[in-house]
Amino acid sequence: MSDLRKEVRLRTFLKGRIVFNGGNASMDCLVRDLSTAGARLALSETAALPDGFDLEIPAKDRVYKATLRWRRSDGVGVAFVDDRMPAQPAAPAETSVTALLQRIHDLEAENATLRRLVAEAEAAMLERTA
Template sequence: MPDMSELRRETRLRTFLKGRIVFNNGNSSMDCLVRDISASGARLMLSQTATLPDGFDLIIPAKDRTHKATLRWRKADSVGVTFADEAAHPAAASASDTTPAALLARIRELEAENASLRRQLQEAEAVLLDRSL
Protein backbone atom coordinates (compact mmCIF):
# COMPACT_ATOMS: atom_id res chain seq x y z
CA MET A 1 0.00 0.00 0.00
CA PRO A 2 1.47 3.40 -0.92
CA ASP A 3 2.25 5.97 1.74
CA MET A 4 -0.66 8.42 2.17
CA SER A 5 1.68 11.35 1.52
CA GLU A 6 2.35 9.93 -1.95
CA LEU A 7 -1.37 10.09 -2.76
CA ARG A 8 -1.79 13.76 -1.82
CA ARG A 9 -2.07 16.47 -4.45
CA GLU A 10 -0.50 19.08 -2.17
CA THR A 11 2.03 19.29 0.63
CA ARG A 12 0.45 19.59 4.05
CA LEU A 13 1.67 22.02 6.69
CA ARG A 14 2.23 20.65 10.18
CA THR A 15 -0.04 22.35 12.68
CA PHE A 16 -1.24 22.16 16.26
CA LEU A 17 -4.66 23.77 15.89
CA LYS A 18 -7.80 23.22 17.92
CA GLY A 19 -10.67 21.99 15.78
CA ARG A 20 -14.30 21.08 16.24
CA ILE A 21 -16.11 18.38 14.27
CA VAL A 22 -19.82 19.19 13.90
CA PHE A 23 -22.42 16.82 12.44
CA ASN A 24 -26.02 15.64 12.81
CA ASN A 25 -27.36 19.06 11.76
CA GLY A 26 -25.26 20.74 14.44
CA ASN A 27 -26.66 18.56 17.23
CA SER A 28 -23.47 16.54 17.70
CA SER A 29 -19.88 17.71 17.97
CA MET A 30 -16.47 16.74 19.30
CA ASP A 31 -13.12 18.42 19.73
CA CYS A 32 -10.12 17.43 17.67
CA LEU A 33 -6.58 18.54 16.99
CA VAL A 34 -5.62 19.50 13.44
CA ARG A 35 -2.12 18.02 13.06
CA ASP A 36 -1.54 18.90 9.43
CA ILE A 37 -3.50 20.75 6.79
CA SER A 38 -3.50 21.76 3.14
CA ALA A 39 -6.03 23.53 0.94
CA SER A 40 -7.60 20.17 0.09
CA GLY A 41 -7.52 18.20 3.36
CA ALA A 42 -6.21 17.56 6.85
CA ARG A 43 -5.18 14.96 9.42
CA LEU A 44 -7.12 15.17 12.67
CA MET A 45 -6.28 13.64 16.04
CA LEU A 46 -9.24 12.58 18.19
CA SER A 47 -9.13 12.29 21.97
CA GLN A 48 -12.05 9.91 22.06
CA THR A 49 -13.11 6.92 20.02
CA ALA A 50 -16.27 7.86 18.22
CA THR A 51 -18.21 6.97 15.14
CA LEU A 52 -18.00 9.76 12.60
CA PRO A 53 -20.26 10.22 9.60
CA ASP A 54 -18.74 10.28 6.12
CA GLY A 55 -19.32 14.04 5.93
CA PHE A 56 -19.16 16.75 8.58
CA ASP A 57 -18.17 20.37 9.21
CA LEU A 58 -14.67 21.01 10.52
CA ILE A 59 -14.40 24.31 12.40
CA ILE A 60 -10.89 25.72 12.93
CA PRO A 61 -11.30 28.83 15.14
CA ALA A 62 -7.66 30.00 14.90
CA LYS A 63 -8.00 30.23 11.12
CA ASP A 64 -11.59 31.50 11.28
CA ARG A 65 -12.55 28.71 8.87
CA THR A 66 -15.25 26.09 8.52
CA HIS A 67 -14.70 23.34 5.98
CA LYS A 68 -17.09 20.74 4.60
CA ALA A 69 -14.99 17.63 5.30
CA THR A 70 -15.26 14.10 3.93
CA LEU A 71 -13.77 11.21 5.90
CA ARG A 72 -11.13 9.38 3.81
CA TRP A 73 -9.32 7.09 6.27
CA ARG A 74 -9.12 6.23 9.95
CA LYS A 75 -6.38 4.82 12.19
CA ALA A 76 -6.60 4.37 15.98
CA ASP A 77 -6.83 8.01 17.17
CA SER A 78 -6.55 9.91 13.88
CA VAL A 79 -8.53 10.44 10.70
CA GLY A 80 -7.78 11.88 7.29
CA VAL A 81 -10.27 14.18 5.60
CA THR A 82 -10.60 15.99 2.32
CA PHE A 83 -12.29 19.35 1.97
CA ALA A 84 -15.21 19.62 -0.43
CA ASP A 85 -14.94 23.41 -0.34
CA GLU A 86 -11.28 23.95 -1.24
CA ALA A 87 -12.19 26.44 -3.98
CA ALA A 88 -14.51 28.34 -1.64
CA HIS A 89 -11.65 29.52 0.59
CA PRO A 90 -8.84 30.97 -1.51
CA ALA A 91 -6.95 32.04 1.62
CA ALA A 92 -6.49 28.41 2.60
CA ALA A 93 -5.11 27.65 -0.86
CA SER A 94 -2.39 30.26 -0.36
CA ALA A 95 -0.92 28.37 2.62
CA SER A 96 2.15 27.57 0.51
CA ASP A 97 2.70 31.27 -0.31
CA THR A 98 6.30 32.09 0.57
CA THR A 99 6.26 35.83 -0.06
CA PRO A 100 7.70 37.85 2.85
CA ALA A 101 4.31 39.38 3.64
CA ALA A 102 2.63 35.97 3.73
CA LEU A 103 5.40 34.52 5.89
CA LEU A 104 5.17 37.43 8.35
CA ALA A 105 1.41 37.00 8.54
CA ARG A 106 1.88 33.28 9.21
CA ILE A 107 4.44 34.02 11.94
CA ARG A 108 2.03 36.44 13.63
CA GLU A 109 -0.75 33.85 13.39
CA LEU A 110 1.45 31.17 14.94
CA GLU A 111 2.66 33.50 17.70
CA ALA A 112 -0.94 34.33 18.62
CA GLU A 113 -1.85 30.64 18.62
CA ASN A 114 1.21 29.86 20.74
CA ALA A 115 0.25 32.56 23.27
CA SER A 116 -3.29 31.16 23.44
CA LEU A 117 -1.98 27.64 24.05
CA ARG A 118 0.37 28.90 26.78
CA ARG A 119 -2.56 30.62 28.53
CA GLN A 120 -4.61 27.42 28.34
CA LEU A 121 -1.69 25.43 29.74
CA GLN A 122 -1.24 27.89 32.64
CA GLU A 123 -4.96 27.70 33.42
CA ALA A 124 -4.85 23.89 33.41
CA GLU A 125 -1.77 23.90 35.66
CA ALA A 126 -3.51 26.28 38.08
CA VAL A 127 -6.55 23.99 38.25
CA LEU A 128 -4.34 20.96 38.91
CA LEU A 129 -2.42 22.85 41.59
CA ASP A 130 -5.67 23.89 43.30
CA ARG A 131 -6.86 20.28 43.30
CA SER A 132 -3.64 19.03 44.88
CA LEU A 133 -3.85 21.47 47.81
Template sequence: MTDHRRETRQRVFLKGRIVFNNGSSSFDCLVRDLSGSGAGLVLSDATTLPQVFDLYIPQKDRTYRASLCWRREDGIGVVFEEPVRAAPAAIDTETALRHRIAELEAENAALRRLLAGMAQSSAA
Protein backbone atom coordinates (compact mmCIF):
# COMPACT_ATOMS: atom_id res chain seq x y z
CA MET A 1 0.00 0.00 0.00
CA THR A 2 1.43 3.36 -1.01
CA ASP A 3 1.50 6.16 1.55
CA HIS A 4 0.51 9.50 -0.01
CA ARG A 5 0.84 11.57 3.17
CA ARG A 6 2.74 14.84 3.14
CA GLU A 7 4.06 14.27 6.66
CA THR A 8 4.88 11.23 8.77
CA ARG A 9 2.24 10.65 11.40
CA GLN A 10 3.11 10.00 15.02
CA ARG A 11 1.35 7.09 16.71
CA VAL A 12 -0.82 8.40 19.53
CA PHE A 13 -3.66 7.21 21.73
CA LEU A 14 -5.81 10.29 22.30
CA LYS A 15 -9.49 10.86 22.91
CA GLY A 16 -11.15 12.89 20.19
CA ARG A 17 -14.57 14.37 19.56
CA ILE A 18 -16.03 14.75 16.07
CA VAL A 19 -18.40 17.72 15.85
CA PHE A 20 -20.65 18.65 12.90
CA ASN A 21 -24.09 20.10 12.01
CA ASN A 22 -23.08 23.46 13.52
CA GLY A 23 -22.25 21.77 16.82
CA SER A 24 -25.59 19.98 17.17
CA SER A 25 -24.13 16.53 16.40
CA SER A 26 -21.04 14.98 17.92
CA PHE A 27 -19.53 11.69 19.04
CA ASP A 28 -16.31 10.36 20.51
CA CYS A 29 -13.49 8.78 18.55
CA LEU A 30 -9.95 7.60 19.16
CA VAL A 31 -7.04 9.37 17.47
CA ARG A 32 -4.52 6.66 16.57
CA ASP A 33 -2.00 8.68 14.57
CA LEU A 34 -1.47 12.40 14.12
CA SER A 35 0.59 14.88 12.15
CA GLY A 36 0.34 18.57 11.42
CA SER A 37 -1.64 17.82 8.28
CA GLY A 38 -3.94 14.93 9.22
CA ALA A 39 -4.92 12.06 11.48
CA GLY A 40 -6.14 8.49 11.58
CA LEU A 41 -9.27 7.94 13.67
CA VAL A 42 -11.03 4.88 15.04
CA LEU A 43 -14.81 5.13 15.40
CA SER A 44 -16.99 3.02 17.66
CA ASP A 45 -19.40 2.14 14.85
CA ALA A 46 -20.09 2.77 11.19
CA THR A 47 -21.32 6.31 11.42
CA THR A 48 -22.39 8.57 8.61
CA LEU A 49 -20.05 11.56 8.55
CA PRO A 50 -20.13 14.72 6.49
CA GLN A 51 -17.18 15.40 4.20
CA VAL A 52 -15.98 18.24 6.48
CA PHE A 53 -16.22 18.38 10.29
CA ASP A 54 -14.37 19.61 13.37
CA LEU A 55 -12.09 17.30 15.34
CA TYR A 56 -11.53 18.35 18.95
CA ILE A 57 -8.65 16.76 20.87
CA PRO A 58 -9.02 17.66 24.58
CA GLN A 59 -5.46 16.69 25.59
CA LYS A 60 -4.11 19.15 23.05
CA ASP A 61 -6.92 21.65 23.69
CA ARG A 62 -7.10 22.05 19.94
CA THR A 63 -9.85 21.89 17.33
CA TYR A 64 -8.93 20.97 13.77
CA ARG A 65 -11.10 21.53 10.68
CA ALA A 66 -10.94 18.09 9.05
CA SER A 67 -11.89 16.68 5.66
CA LEU A 68 -12.63 13.00 5.21
CA CYS A 69 -9.88 11.48 3.06
CA TRP A 70 -10.48 7.72 3.27
CA ARG A 71 -12.73 5.26 5.07
CA ARG A 72 -12.14 1.62 5.95
CA GLU A 73 -13.85 -0.82 8.26
CA ASP A 74 -11.32 -0.09 11.02
CA GLY A 75 -11.45 3.71 10.84
CA ILE A 76 -11.09 6.85 8.79
CA GLY A 77 -8.32 9.15 7.65
CA VAL A 78 -8.68 12.91 7.68
CA VAL A 79 -6.73 15.83 6.28
CA PHE A 80 -6.67 19.11 8.18
CA GLU A 81 -7.86 22.05 6.10
CA GLU A 82 -5.57 24.54 7.79
CA PRO A 83 -2.00 23.42 8.41
CA VAL A 84 -0.95 23.38 12.05
CA ARG A 85 2.00 25.59 12.83
CA ALA A 86 4.02 23.24 15.04
CA ALA A 87 6.97 25.46 15.91
CA PRO A 88 5.07 28.43 17.46
CA ALA A 89 2.77 26.05 19.34
CA ALA A 90 5.79 24.17 20.68
CA ILE A 91 7.40 27.42 21.81
CA ASP A 92 4.17 28.60 23.46
CA THR A 93 3.76 25.23 25.15
CA GLU A 94 7.35 25.25 26.38
CA THR A 95 6.99 28.77 27.76
CA ALA A 96 3.71 27.87 29.47
CA LEU A 97 5.28 24.74 30.98
CA ARG A 98 8.27 26.67 32.31
CA HIS A 99 5.93 29.24 33.84
CA ARG A 100 3.80 26.50 35.42
CA ILE A 101 6.90 24.75 36.82
CA ALA A 102 8.06 28.02 38.39
CA GLU A 103 4.60 28.50 39.97
CA LEU A 104 4.61 24.94 41.34
CA GLU A 105 8.14 25.29 42.73
CA ALA A 106 7.14 28.53 44.51
CA GLU A 107 4.01 26.84 45.89
CA ASN A 108 6.10 23.86 47.02
CA ALA A 109 8.56 26.15 48.84
CA ALA A 110 5.68 28.00 50.56
CA LEU A 111 4.17 24.68 51.70
CA ARG A 112 7.54 23.53 53.05
CA ARG A 113 7.86 26.76 55.05
CA LEU A 114 4.34 26.28 56.39
CA LEU A 115 5.09 22.68 57.41
CA ALA A 116 8.37 23.72 59.07
CA GLY A 117 6.48 26.40 61.02
CA MET A 118 3.84 23.90 62.11
CA ALA A 119 6.54 21.41 63.20
CA GLN A 120 8.25 24.10 65.31
CA SER A 121 4.92 25.09 66.90
CA SER A 122 4.07 21.53 67.86
CA ALA A 123 7.57 20.91 69.27
CA ALA A 124 7.35 23.94 71.58
Protein backbone atom coordinates (compact mmCIF):
# COMPACT_ATOMS: atom_id res chain seq x y z
CA MET A 1 0.00 0.00 0.00
CA SER A 2 2.77 2.48 0.88
CA ASP A 3 4.38 2.26 -2.58
CA LEU A 4 1.16 3.63 -4.10
CA ARG A 5 1.38 6.88 -2.11
CA LYS A 6 2.77 9.97 -3.73
CA GLU A 7 3.88 11.45 -0.39
CA VAL A 8 5.21 10.09 2.88
CA ARG A 9 2.70 10.08 5.68
CA LEU A 10 3.84 11.20 9.11
CA ARG A 11 2.71 9.20 12.13
CA THR A 12 0.27 11.16 14.27
CA PHE A 13 -2.05 10.71 17.21
CA LEU A 14 -4.65 13.40 16.54
CA LYS A 15 -8.32 13.52 17.40
CA GLY A 16 -10.54 13.90 14.36
CA ARG A 17 -14.19 14.07 13.44
CA ILE A 18 -15.76 12.72 10.27
CA VAL A 19 -18.75 14.81 9.19
CA PHE A 20 -21.18 13.66 6.50
CA ASN A 21 -24.82 13.67 5.44
CA GLY A 22 -24.85 17.44 5.08
CA GLY A 23 -23.48 17.91 8.59
CA ASN A 24 -26.30 15.87 10.13
CA ALA A 25 -24.09 12.90 11.01
CA SER A 26 -20.59 12.60 12.42
CA MET A 27 -18.26 10.16 14.13
CA ASP A 28 -15.04 10.53 16.06
CA CYS A 29 -11.81 9.06 14.74
CA LEU A 30 -8.11 9.02 15.44
CA VAL A 31 -5.77 10.32 12.73
CA ARG A 32 -2.86 7.85 12.77
CA ASP A 33 -0.97 8.96 9.63
CA LEU A 34 -1.18 12.28 7.83
CA SER A 35 0.21 13.87 4.68
CA THR A 36 -0.90 16.75 2.49
CA ALA A 37 -2.57 14.21 0.17
CA GLY A 38 -4.34 11.90 2.64
CA ALA A 39 -4.54 10.13 5.97
CA ARG A 40 -5.07 6.84 7.75
CA LEU A 41 -7.91 6.99 10.26
CA ALA A 42 -8.57 4.58 13.13
CA LEU A 43 -12.28 3.99 13.73
CA SER A 44 -14.34 1.74 15.91
CA GLU A 45 -16.69 1.03 13.00
CA THR A 46 -16.26 1.61 9.27
CA ALA A 47 -19.53 0.17 7.92
CA ALA A 48 -21.53 3.42 8.15
CA LEU A 49 -18.86 5.58 6.53
CA PRO A 50 -19.79 7.14 3.14
CA ASP A 51 -17.38 7.42 0.19
CA GLY A 52 -17.00 11.19 0.65
CA PHE A 53 -16.99 13.33 3.80
CA ASP A 54 -15.34 16.21 5.64
CA LEU A 55 -12.52 15.42 8.06
CA GLU A 56 -12.11 17.93 10.88
CA ILE A 57 -8.79 17.95 12.76
CA PRO A 58 -9.15 20.45 15.62
CA ALA A 59 -5.46 20.34 16.62
CA LYS A 60 -4.54 21.58 13.15
CA ASP A 61 -7.59 23.86 12.93
CA ARG A 62 -8.32 22.33 9.53
CA VAL A 63 -11.21 20.77 7.66
CA TYR A 64 -10.39 18.51 4.71
CA LYS A 65 -12.70 17.20 1.99
CA ALA A 66 -11.87 13.50 1.92
CA THR A 67 -12.70 10.48 -0.21
CA LEU A 68 -12.48 6.90 0.95
CA ARG A 69 -9.60 4.99 -0.68
CA TRP A 70 -9.57 1.74 1.31
CA ARG A 71 -11.41 0.18 4.24
CA ARG A 72 -10.42 -2.38 6.89
CA SER A 73 -12.13 -3.53 10.06
CA ASP A 74 -10.09 -1.16 12.25
CA GLY A 75 -9.76 1.87 9.99
CA VAL A 76 -9.73 3.54 6.60
CA GLY A 77 -7.39 5.32 4.23
CA VAL A 78 -8.56 8.60 2.74
CA ALA A 79 -7.35 10.97 0.04
CA PHE A 80 -7.89 14.69 0.37
CA VAL A 81 -9.84 16.27 -2.48
CA ASP A 82 -8.60 19.79 -1.76
CA ASP A 83 -5.92 20.01 0.93
CA ARG A 84 -6.16 23.81 0.98
CA MET A 85 -9.78 23.97 2.13
CA PRO A 86 -10.00 26.74 4.76
CA ALA A 87 -11.20 26.00 8.25
CA GLN A 88 -14.87 26.54 8.91
CA PRO A 89 -15.90 30.13 9.60
CA ALA A 90 -15.32 31.29 13.13
CA ALA A 91 -18.29 31.11 15.45
CA PRO A 92 -19.42 34.06 17.55
CA ALA A 93 -17.02 34.97 20.38
CA GLU A 94 -19.12 33.38 23.14
CA THR A 95 -19.35 30.08 21.30
CA SER A 96 -15.63 30.22 20.45
CA VAL A 97 -14.71 30.65 24.12
CA THR A 98 -16.98 27.76 25.09
CA ALA A 99 -15.55 25.59 22.31
CA LEU A 100 -12.01 26.54 23.31
CA LEU A 101 -12.65 25.64 26.95
CA GLN A 102 -14.12 22.30 25.89
CA ARG A 103 -11.13 21.66 23.65
CA ILE A 104 -8.74 22.44 26.52
CA HIS A 105 -10.67 20.08 28.77
CA ASP A 106 -10.57 17.31 26.13
CA LEU A 107 -6.84 17.80 25.54
CA GLU A 108 -6.09 17.73 29.28
CA ALA A 109 -8.02 14.46 29.58
CA GLU A 110 -6.15 13.02 26.58
CA ASN A 111 -2.81 14.11 28.08
CA ALA A 112 -3.69 12.46 31.40
CA THR A 113 -4.55 9.23 29.60
CA LEU A 114 -1.30 9.32 27.64
CA ARG A 115 0.72 9.99 30.82
CA ARG A 116 -0.95 7.01 32.48
CA LEU A 117 -0.20 4.76 29.49
CA VAL A 118 3.45 5.86 29.45
CA ALA A 119 3.76 5.20 33.19
CA GLU A 120 2.21 1.73 32.75
CA ALA A 121 4.57 0.95 29.86
CA GLU A 122 7.58 2.10 31.90
CA ALA A 123 6.47 -0.04 34.85
CA ALA A 124 6.08 -3.06 32.57
CA MET A 125 9.56 -2.51 31.14
CA LEU A 126 11.05 -2.28 34.63
CA GLU A 127 9.30 -5.52 35.64
CA ARG A 128 10.75 -7.32 32.60
CA THR A 129 14.30 -6.17 33.35
CA ALA A 130 14.09 -6.98 37.07
